[in-house]
Amino acid sequence: MTWFAGATRRAVVVAAAASAILLSGCALPSPQPTNTATPRPAPSPTPTATDPLAGLSVEQRVGQLFMVGTAATVAEAETVAAVRDRHVGNVFLAGRSSAGTVATAAVTAQLTALVSTESTAGLPLLVATDQEGGQVQVLRGPGFSDMPSALQQGSLDATALVGDAKAWAAELSSAGVNMNLAPVVDLIPSPAAAASNPPIGAFDREFGFDPATIVAHSKAFRDGMSAGGVHSVIKHFPGLGAVTGNTDTTAGVTDTTTNTQSDSVGIYRSEIASGATSIMVSSAVYALIDPTAPAMFSPVVVNGLLREQLGFTGVVMTDDVSGAAAVAAWSPADRAVLSILAGCDIVLVSRTPAVAAEMVDAVVARARTDPAFAELVDAAARRVIALKSGR
Known part of the structure; x- marks a missing residue:
C-alpha cells in the first residue's frame, strides 16, 4: 500500500524468511530465481507510424518502467x-507535507x-503521490x-464528487503532480469487517461496502481527476478488502477467499469498461488464484487474469517493492x-529509493541477454509512453 510507504522514511528491517511461509495450510515456496522462461509480451498499444521507442537506448527504455x-x-x-544517471522516468512524492x-x-x-535527451530521452516524468483523502493525503x-x-466521499452524490475531484486535481496540477495513486476500489465485505482489515478499512479508504457504490464513486473520482489534468491509478488488484494483515509490515499476507469470479474482481471489470487507464497490483498472495507468489510477481494474476481475462491493455503498476x-x-x-x-x-520503488539502482541495473542486464525479456520491456515502455502522451 503506497500511502504507508510514504508515512515514514526510516527503513523497515524484516527478518529473513524461513524456508517457507505457511499460507492457508500450504507453504509458499522460497523466492524463485529469475532465470525462468520468459513469457510472451502482453498486449500493448499498437505503435504509430513513428515508433515511440525509436532512438531510445535499452537503459532509457528500462528507465520508463520505474517510479522512484x-x-x-x-x-x-x-x-x-x-x-x-539511470534514466528513471517517473517519481513519487512520499511521506507527509504541510508546505502547500x-x-x-x-x-x-x-x-x-x-x-533531458541524455536522461529520459526528453520524455516527461510521471510525478505521482497518494492523495486519496482523510488519513491518506500526502500533500496539505x-x-x-x-x-x-x-x-x-462514497456518501456524496457522484456528480458532486466529480466536481470535487476536479478541484483537487487542479491543486495537484498547480504543484506539478500529474498522477494520483488513487482511488482505492477494494471491496470490504461489510461495515463490521472494516475494523479487522488493517490496510483499508482501518483507515476508511473504501468508498463503501457494495460494488455499485464503489464503481460509481471511483468513476466520479477518476473523471474529476482527468478533467483536472491528473492521471488516476486504481488499486489494489485483485483486492485487499478480504485480508487481515498489512503487506507493508507483514510477510505472507494471504487472501483465502477471492477467486477469479469474486465481486472484488468484477469491480475491476467494470472499471476497465468505464475507461480506467492504470491499475496497481497488490503484494498479497491470493490462494485461490495463484498461491505461489505475491500478486504483482504472478503471471497468473497479471497477464492471465488482469490482461487476458479482463482485457486490460493499460498501464499496470506494482505496489511498493522497496520496503514492504x-x-x-x-x-x-x-x-x-x-x-x-x-x-x-x-x-x-517508493519507500526505499536506495535500492532503485540495483533494480534498474538488474532489468537492464536481463534485457541485454534475453531477447524475449527485452520484448516485455519494450511492450511495457510503449504502454507507459502512450499514457504520458494521452493515447
Whole structure:
C-alpha cells in the first residue's frame, strides 16, 4: 500500500524468511530465481507510424518502467541520481507535507528539470503521490484542500464528487503532480469487517461496502481527476478488502477467499469498461488464484487474469517493492525482474529509493541477454509512453 510507504522514511528491517511461509495450510515456496522462461509480451498499444521507442537506448527504455520515491518536502539525492544517471522516468512524492502547493511545486520543478535527451530521452516524468483523502493525503497546506476520506466521499452524490475531484486535481496540477495513486476500489465485505482489515478499512479508504457504490464513486473520482489534468491509478488488484494483515509490515499476507469470479474482481471489470487507464497490483498472495507468489510477481494474476481475462491493455503498476515486508524475502533485483515477467509496466520503488539502482541495473542486464525479456520491456515502455502522451 503506497500511502504507508510514504508515512515514514526510516527503513523497515524484516527478518529473513524461513524456508517457507505457511499460507492457508500450504507453504509458499522460497523466492524463485529469475532465470525462468520468459513469457510472451502482453498486449500493448499498437505503435504509430513513428515508433515511440525509436532512438531510445535499452537503459532509457528500462528507465520508463520505474517510479522512484522522494520525500514530498525535498528532492532527495538518491531520487535525483535515479533520474539523472539511470534514466528513471517517473517519481513519487512520499511521506507527509504541510508546505502547500508553492513549496511542493518547487520540489517537483527540481525533478522535472532533470529531463533531458541524455536522461529520459526528453520524455516527461510521471510525478505521482497518494492523495486519496482523510488519513491518506500526502500533500496539505496552503493551496491544498483537506479532502474527506474515501468513505465520506462514497456518501456524496457522484456528480458532486466529480466536481470535487476536479478541484483537487487542479491543486495537484498547480504543484506539478500529474498522477494520483488513487482511488482505492477494494471491496470490504461489510461495515463490521472494516475494523479487522488493517490496510483499508482501518483507515476508511473504501468508498463503501457494495460494488455499485464503489464503481460509481471511483468513476466520479477518476473523471474529476482527468478533467483536472491528473492521471488516476486504481488499486489494489485483485483486492485487499478480504485480508487481515498489512503487506507493508507483514510477510505472507494471504487472501483465502477471492477467486477469479469474486465481486472484488468484477469491480475491476467494470472499471476497465468505464475507461480506467492504470491499475496497481497488490503484494498479497491470493490462494485461490495463484498461491505461489505475491500478486504483482504472478503471471497468473497479471497477464492471465488482469490482461487476458479482463482485457486490460493499460498501464499496470506494482505496489511498493522497496520496503514492504511482503517482498522482503526476494532480493531487490529479483523483485524488479519478476514484476516485469509477470506483466507489470511500472515498478514502484517508493519507500526505499536506495535500492532503485540495483533494480534498474538488474532489468537492464536481463534485457541485454534475453531477447524475449527485452520484448516485455519494450511492450511495457510503449504502454507507459502512450499514457504520458494521452493515447
